[in-house]
Structures are given as C-alpha cells and as structure tokens.
Amino acid sequence: MKLTRSATDTEEVVQETFMRLWMGRDKLAEVRSLHAWIYTIAANECYKFLKKRSSREQGLAPIEKLGEADEGDDTVMEGLDLKEVHRLIVEAVSRLPAQRRRIYQMSRDEGMKIAEIGERLGISPNTVKNTLVMSLGFIRKYLAERGYEV
Numbered sequence: 001m002k003l004t005r006s007a008t009d010t011e012e013v014v015q016e017t018f019m020r021l022w023m024g025r026d027k028l029a030e031v032r033s034l035h036a037w038i039y040t041i042a043a044n045e046c047y048k049f050l051k052k053r054s055s056r057e058q059g060l061a062p063i064e065k066l067g068e069a070d071e072g073d074d075t076v077m078e079g080l081d082l083k084e085v086h087r088l089i090v091e092a093v094s095r096l097p098a099q100r101r102r103i104y105q106m107s108r109d110e111g112m113k114i115a116e117i118g119e120r121l122g123i124s125p126n127t128v129k130n131t132l133v134m135s136l137g138f139i140r141k142y143l144a145e146r147g148y149e150v
Contacts, residue, residue, distance in 0.1 A: 047082040092142035104135040
C-alpha cells in the first residue's frame, strides 16, 4: 500500500505475488528463508506493477508534469532501489562459475525442477541442490557486501 497508494492496486500486486508463490511452490523445499523468498517475490511483483503503471501514466501525463515528483513521493526511490537490487543480483549471477550459473538460471529463469536439471546435465539431484544452495549463498553475500541484507 505504501508503494502503490491504492487499495485496488495493492490487491492486484498481492494477488500476483500469491500466484507466483503458488507457481513456485515446488521450490519451497529449497528455500532457506521463507520470509526473504516471499519478500523478494512481492518486491519483484511490485516493481513490475510500478514500472507498468509508470509507462501507462507517462503516456497520459501532461508534458510539463513528466519528470516531476510529488512531495514525499518515495515510490520512485523505492522503485529505483528494487531496480538496483535486481541489477546487483544479475551482476552476482554473472560472477558465478559457469556450471553454477547454468544451474541457477535453469532453476530460477527457466523454472526447472531439481530433478529435471540433474537429468538434463547428467548430474545427481543432490549435486544440483547443493549447487543452488552455494549459488544463493554467494548472491546473498554479494548483496550484503553492497549494503543489501537479504
């Protein structure tokens, strides 16, 4: 509500968050911090919503209003903060060794299950799981070193 400033928009973001949680429920066993996982999903959904709304509003806003921020409007700064966190995550993933990066991307970007990744790469599911744990640990540490606690 703090970011969207509308009960209807907040409901939409929460609904999308729960849909993403439901769709990713197979990853629950791998989640080390449920709170952080849900927060990350909610933050990403809110960021997507704000980006979509901003694009829509910029197309409708008078030219003189574009680029102006309302007094006390933290939405833009918080949106930029989420964008920075996303950029840092992408940067951290790019610094992973090739095999870890591939396994992480197969899991997170392609939505593959641990068993599917293991089968495709010809490695055991335990190796996939351990690799994901190490990758996530590296990403968390990378973010923490840059001032973002996850």
